[in-house]
Amino acid sequence: MKPAVDVDRIRDASLLPIAEKVAQGTRLDTADALALFRTPDLLGLGHLADAVNQAKNGRVVTFAANQHINPTNICVLRKTCVFCGYARLPKEDGAYRYTLDQVLAEAEPARTGLTREFHIVGGLDMQAGLEYYTTMFRALKREFPHVHIKALTAVEIAHLARIEKLSWKEVLTALREAGLDTMPGGGAETFSAAVREQIADRKLGGADYIAVHRAAHELGIRSNCTMLYGHVETMEDRVAHLSMLRDLQDETGGYLAFIPLAYHPDDNELGKRLQREGRATTGFDDLRVLAVGRLFLDNFRHIKSHWIMVTPFLSQVALAFGVNDMEGTVVREKVYHAVGATTPQGLPLAEILKLIRGAQRIPAERDAFYQVIRHFDDDLPRVAAD
Numbered sequence: 001m002k003p004a005v006d007v008d009r010i011r012d013a014s015l016l017p018i019a020e021k022v023a024q025g026t027r028l029d030t031a032d033a034l035a036l037f038r039t040p041d042l043l044g045l046g047h048l049a050d051a052v053n054q055a056k057n058g059r060v061v062t063f064a065a066n067q068h069i070n071p072t073n074i075c076v077l078r079k080t081c082v083f084c085g086y087a088r089l090p091k092e093d094g095a096y097r098y099t100l101d102q103v104l105a106e107a108e109p110a111r112t113g114l115t116r117e118f119h120i121v122g123g124l125d126m127q128a129g130l131e132y133y134t135t136m137f138r139a140l141k142r143e144f145p146h147v148h149i150k151a152l153t154a155v156e157i158a159h160l161a162r163i164e165k166l167s168w169k170e171v172l173t174a175l176r177e178a179g180l181d182t183m184p185g186g187g188a189e190t191f192s193a194a195v196r197e198q199i200a201d202r203k204l205g206g207a208d209y210i211a212v213h214r215a216a217h218e219l220g221i222r223s224n225c226t227m228l229y230g231h232v233e234t235m236e237d238r239v240a241h242l243s244m245l246r247d248l249q250d251e252t253g254g255y256l257a258f259i260p261l262a263y264h265p266d267d268n269e270l271g272k273r274l275q276r277e278g279r280a281t282t283g284f285d286d287l288r289v290l291a292v293g294r295l296f297l298d299n300f301r302h303i304k305s306h307w308i309m310v311t312p313f314l315s316q317v318a319l320a321f322g323v324n325d326m327e328g329t330v331v332r333e334k335v336y337h338a339v340g341a342t343t344p345q346g347l348p349l350a351e352i353l354k355l356i357r358g359a360q361r362i363p364a365e366r367d368a369f370y371q372v373i374r375h376f377d378d379d380l381p382r383v384a385a386d
């Protein structure tokens with residue numbers, strides 16, 4: 001189905017050739033993406049993104065009932081990821097590493113609740129090797145066999161490979177045998193080497209992030225991908241980042257969703273500098289990144305808004321800017337709250353339904369593979385999975 005583009009809704013004349021491409025289903029190039037990032041016509045951009053989204057997903061907006069577990073905040077990169085307020089050195093105040101019993105206790109709400117997915121990420125902890133995670137995943141699968149395990153970013157996979165002297169594929173294979181189902185997209189930040197030098201000097205590079213995801217996709221492990229924006233990156237950096245994600249998706253088709261992550265300037269070293277310089281993301285920018293992601297990543301079906309960072313209300317508005325998936329009913333989010341996120345740590349189901357319906361969209365609960373598992377309005381159309 002072709003997007004229903006109405007050129008009368010475009011106020012910036014320089015967007016008209018792009019609108020024509022969108023209407024025809026022609027792939028946008030990097031110059032188009034830059035123009036979309038720079039246009040003052042936010043509503044025109046939103047209209048294009050919404051038209052593409054509705055052509056792909058109709059008016060259905062999905063969410064997953066998930067539960068975050070952050071098993072360790074001890075991280076060897078504590079001093080060099082200057083945007084991170086979550087990590088600690090082993091002997092620092094607030095450092096923790098859960099025992100298996102503590103992980104199971106944290107997971108306990110999934111026994112009686114609606115949780116269908118554990119989202120498990122943490123620091124690069126030298127004392128939490130492959131066995132720490134395989135033991136954890138096996139125990140979680142034994143106790144909660146109905147719950148999907150989405151765990152460990154590409155950065156954590158590479159860290160485990162390094163400390164265990166194994167290849168990425170060997171680590172991924174062992175984790176999958178223990179229960180890992182899919183991978184989250186965190187750790188991408190912005191791929192540009194110049195940006196990483198400033199914000200995450202020693203972290204896994206962009207090309208290696210892509211290579212770990214390629215290795216996962218080749219093993220049949222699907223993943224999400226992200227982009228941290230709103231710090232020191234340029235618009236060209238954003239476009240180059242999106243291009244790398246689009247290229248891998250062309251190659252493997254293994255990505256489930258793109259999830260832009262707004263940089264949070266509170267309680268971290270980088271934020272003090274950026275706030276002094278008057279820089280931090282705004283609602284305008286948050287909507288723009290989601291909309292450009294929808295338009296440029298033409299080989300992605302799902303674009304997700306992360307209300308933990310941009311607030312539930314802005315996530316709701318994003319549903320008119322190309323977004324078809326909202327972060328779900330999270331239980332106990334820690335990573336972004338460690339850097340000052342003031343959003344709730346979890347949203348009740350009723351609140352998510354209210355936000356989606358308030359945007360004139362149709363709510364549906366999904367599983368980790370974006371298959372709809374529950375509708376809330378019986379007379380409404382069903383969405384097919386990828």
Ligand code: SF4
Nearest residue numbers: 075077081084087123
């Ligand atoms: S962002 Fe990740 S890798 Fe960097 S310090 Fe924080 S927990 Fe460690």
